[in-house]
Amino acid sequence: MKYRFIRKNLKTIRWVQKIEGIVREYLKTRFDSIANNKLKQTLLNALPFWLGALLTGVVAVIYAKLFLLAEQGTIYLYNLNKWLFFAITPLCFVVSWWLVHKYAPYARGSGIPQVSASIELANPKKYHLVSKLLGFRILLIKIFSSLVMVFGGGVVGREGPTIQIAGSIFKKINDLLPEWYPKISKKNMLITGAASGLAAAFNTPLGGIVFAIEELTKTHFSFFKSALLTGVIIAGLTALNILGPYLYLGYPTVNHLSWWVIFPVLIAAVLSGYLGCSMTRIILYVLKKKSVLQTNAKKIAYGVVGGLIIAALGVLINMEAFGSGKELMQTALLTDNKYVEWYVPLLRFFGPVISFTNGGAGGVFAPSLSAGASIGSFVAEWFQLNGSNANLIILCGMVSFLTGVTRSPFTSAILVLEMTTAETTIFYLMMAGLMANLVSSWVSKHSFYDQLKEQYMQEVDHEEVKA
Known part of the structure; x- marks a missing residue:
């Protein structure tokens, strides 16, 4: 009797184990199938x-x-x-x-x-x-x-x-x-x-x-x-x-900063932020006025006049009126020539206005950075700053002018930081960006890119209606 009971239980255990094996194998198959499908889905989503x-x-x-x-x-x-x-x-x-x-x-x-x-x-x-x-x-x-x-x-x-x-x-x-x-x-x-x-x-x-x-x-x-x-x-x-490994601007020295340098930083931030926003307002104003030029002949004439003005600025005053201004930034940050001539900020301010409103392709990111660098250089000269202190003011001018244009203070600060690896300046750069954003918000409620975005959306909608 006892032997029969044990044999019966052993048989039950074998059936339980067999069922457990079947279930385990089924779950394993299902799990692998789900995992594979999930992996395939993830890869397909990521590949584009x-x-x-x-x-x-x-x-x-x-x-x-x-x-x-x-x-x-x-x-x-x-x-x-x-x-x-x-x-x-x-x-x-x-x-x-x-x-x-x-x-x-x-x-x-x-x-x-x-x-x-x-x-x-x-x-x-x-x-x-x-x-x-x-x-x-x-x-x-x-x-x-x-x-x-x-x-x-x-x-x-x-x-x-x-x-x-x-x-x-x-x-x-x-x-x-x-x-x-x-x-x-x-x-x-x-x-x-x-x-x-x-x-x-x-x-x-x-x-x-x-x-x-x-x-x-x-x-x-x-x-x-x-x-x-x-x-x-x-x-x-x-x-x-x-x-290869490179920095957009290089490795300016920003060590051993003076404690009072925060005051010229604030001045550079306010001035650059105000001028950055003002430049975009002028560009938008000129574009609005230029929209009345309906014929191609008038638009060509506008391009010729604009080209002659830029040529005159570059030839008769200074070559720094030409191009994106990257060389200007590198000279100010990486050499002992920290100061620019008094007219350079004016050249870098009006150059993008004339070039951008011509109607060709080209951005204002780098020109804005170079304009901010020239303003920062000018402020550094006011305070007779050299070396690291002057570099800090130039960097803050770049962040602030770009912020005045884009209304993106954190983007501006991070961009300039990564261009130079000047990690010790991050708090100064963010402070300059936030101050410039405050000033530019006072000058104009909406950012340059937002206003242009709305114009483009209206244009494509208008073309859709006409079609």
Whole structure:
């Protein structure tokens, strides 16, 4: 009896073990299936962002090298015969405008407002309008028009255009995805593209991330942080591996700062922030008045006059009236020539106004930084500052002027910090940015890019209605 009971229990145990084995095997199979599907889904979602970031890094490097060659061409011609610019600059202004006017009207200007407008339009009802603001043709015209402009001495930068170029790359990739592909947020693609473009242009990954959060979107960061981070990293690493390790501006000395330097910092911040915002107001005013020029002949005449003014400033006063101003910043920060002539801030202030309103492609990021550097240099001379103290004032002027233009104080501070690795100045830079933001908000309620963004959205909507 006892033996029968044990045998029965052993049989039950074997059945239980067999059932447990079947269940375990089933659960393992299901778990592996879920894990594999999840991995596949994650990879499929990530691949477009990775490809876009890789292409952005490559194109940004090529564009940067071409832009540098164009600026070097300007210097070569200036040394050869500076009077040539009275013919070359007006011609380049007209050609730069004509390329945009003829082939891609929305390639004009900076590119940041176009990307911001595209992000706003990235919904099922209006996404078709984004093709007017981002695309392969816009990418090409953006590059060629800005290169022609800067070769002629135009006061424009490549950073804003790089952001529109990157947005165009990411949009094209998203549009080419097949029907069976997992749905990817169009808005997240554009945001990541813009951030990747800025990171590759300046070699500032943190700046790209902060720019995306502060300037481009109101979407909660948690919804797209993985795509954004990987996009910025890949684009930045691509540019870094092609160009090698570099800083946009170099390694200025910022050690052993005086305790009282905070006072000239505040003065530079207020002055630069006010002038940065004022410059954008003048640009918007001129663009509004220029809109009455309906015929191409009048627009060409505007370009010729603008080109002659820039040529006269560069030839008759100082060559620092030409180009993005990167050399000016490096000279002020990295050499003993800390002070600029009294008229240089005026040249750097009015140069972008004339160049930007011409209607060709080109941004105001780098020109704003150089204008801020010249103002900071001027303030440093007022207080007879040298060495590290003068460098700090110049850096704060750069942050403040850019903040006056963009209303993005944290982006401005992080960008300048990453361009120079001046970690010890971070609190001064952030304070300057916040002070400049306060002053510029008092001067004008809305930022430069926001106002241009609204104009672009109205334009594409108006074209849609007319069509």
